[in-house]
Each structure stands twice: as structure tokens, then as C-alpha cells.
Amino acid sequence: MTPADAALVDRFCEMMAAEVGASRNTLLAYRRDLEATAEIVGSLEHAGNAELGKLGEAWVELASSSVARRSAALRRFYGFLFDEGIRIDDPSSSLPRPKLQRPLPRILDTHEVEAMFAAVEERAASDQPLALRNLALLELLYGSGLRATELVSLPKRAVRSGQPFLMLRGKGDKERLVPVSERATEAVQKWLPNVPAESPWLFPSGKSHLSRVRLFQLVRSMAALAGISPDRVSPHVLRHAFATHLLAGGADLRVLQSLLGHADIATTQIYTHVDSARLVELVNSRHPLASGHHAPRR
Secondary structure, eight states: OOHHHHHHHHHHHHHIIIIIOOOHHHHHHHHHHHHHHHHHHSOTTTOOHHHHHTHHHHTTTSOHHHHHHHHHHHHHHHHHHHHTTSOSSOGGGGSOOOOOOOOOOOOOOHHHHHHHHHHHHHHHTTOOHHHHHHHHHHHHHHHHOOOHHHHHTOBTTSSOTTOOEEEEEOGGGOEEEEEOOHHHHHHHHHHGGGSOTTOOBSSEETTEEOOHHHHHHHHHHHHHHTTOOGGGOOHHHHHHHHHHHHHHTTOOHHHHHHHHTOSSHHHHGGGGGGGHHHHHHHHHHHSTTSTTOOOOOO
16 A cells, blocks of 8 residues: 555544544454555555456455445545545446345244253252353343343443343444343342452453353353254344344334344344244234225225
8 A cells, every 4th residue: 555545544544433433443444445455456546437447356256245345445435535625536436336135144933042041040040150140141132132242241230120221332332222121130130249349340251251252152052051053043143033033022123123223224124034924914914904804985
């Protein structure tokens, strides 16, 4: 990357941090993608439609998601250069636009979730500290739909008896309210006496809190206890189960979007695919023209 490009990338990242509130990881990803592009097109500042039009061929071996991410970074970058008057045009229309198919989430049915709880609750009946911790983790994962990062970094004061919700600062540094069931509160209260008094975390580990990797391992071990293939289960799969089972129970999609902390409802709509049978039943039973229901005559 030329010194001139490097200076522009620095300015771009400063803007993204100050005006958009981009996280450190997001800024590092933008920087990596811009540096990788500079190796292909030469000067980012002066690249035109011809240079950017060749990126599709240069990126042919990349996954569609990677191509989409790099293209998004470049669109932001060239939009910034145009807004700042550094360029009089925006060449980003020449960037590749891969068609992405959002993968359907892996799903556990309610019987499998019940089997996991039964196995973990049986272990927790021994009152062994780690068994109590695992039950609290499972209750919060499935009962509140927390992201793995949100769960492992929960402050010790977060779940309080008599307070049926959490105030979380999640993805994009946005706050949201998350309900906490009585079961989850009870599980946390049983675990709390085992948390060191000096720890600020609900789930401490060493000098910090439980890691996402360790949570992943623990969830898989809980699945194995219930006779479920560990390959099918992860913290994210339990978050999916929370969403799909709520939707099946009649939850409104907008409410679900708020609970999950999705910025775009299109992300939440992916869960509707697992509930097609219930939707068909709903139409057949509630539609005015369905059997037994008649629309008013005019």
C-alpha cells in the first residue's frame, strides 16, 4: 500500500470510529480488506472502474461472504473519499456483488432441549459448583437467547432476584432489555455463592471471565450428557432454539427482533422457515374464508 493510501485508510478508520462507532475488530477487518485490495489494484485512491472491475476475477476463490465483506468495505471507503472531496466520482458500482444465501440455522426441537435440561438438572442436584454453573449457563442461553459473548461477560450484579430482565450492551454497543425467567434467576442464585467475592463476573475464569471457546466446549458436553450428538449443538444453536420456539409459541416477529438484538428484521425473519406448519395451521383456522369461518357478505 502506498503511503498516500495508508494515510487515507487511517483517516477513513478514524471517521468510522468517531461517527459510526465501529469496534476495534471491525476497523481491523476494514483495514485488512483495503490492504488486500491495494495489492491487486495498486493505488486505492486512483483506482477506477477498470481496476475495480477486475476484482471479481481476482477474488474468484474466496467465499461469497468474504467477497461481499470486501466489497462493502470498499463501498464505504470510496463513499468516504467522495464525501470528503478527495475524489469527484465514486467507482464502487464496478465492485463485485455476490448473491448471498443466508444459511438456515441449525435447530434443536423442544424434546432435545428438554433432554439437555433434564441431564444438566440431574447433575446440578448434587450441588457441585461446576454443575450449578452449567445449569445457570444453559438457563440463560436458552431462556434468554443471549449471545455467547454477552453471556460469558455478564457482570455478577446483572441477574438479581425480583428483577425479571437484564439490561445488556450487546452487538454494535447497543443496549437492549432481555427477559430472565424465574428458572434462570433461581439457577443463578444457586450458583452465586460459588463466585469469588472479588470477581466482577458472574462466570469467572482465572483473572477474567469464562471464554467463548470454553462455553462452546461446555455446551457440547451438556449435549453429550443428553445423548445428543455434540456436533449439532453450540451456544448459537441454543440461541436459535430460543428464537424458533418462541416464534412457534406465538411471539410477534418484531418482539423477537428486539429480544435478539437484531438491527434488521430481515435477520429475524430467517426463523420463520421452521414454523411453516404452524403458519399453515394458523391460516386454516383463523382465515375468514377457512372452513367454519365466513367473511361478511356485502
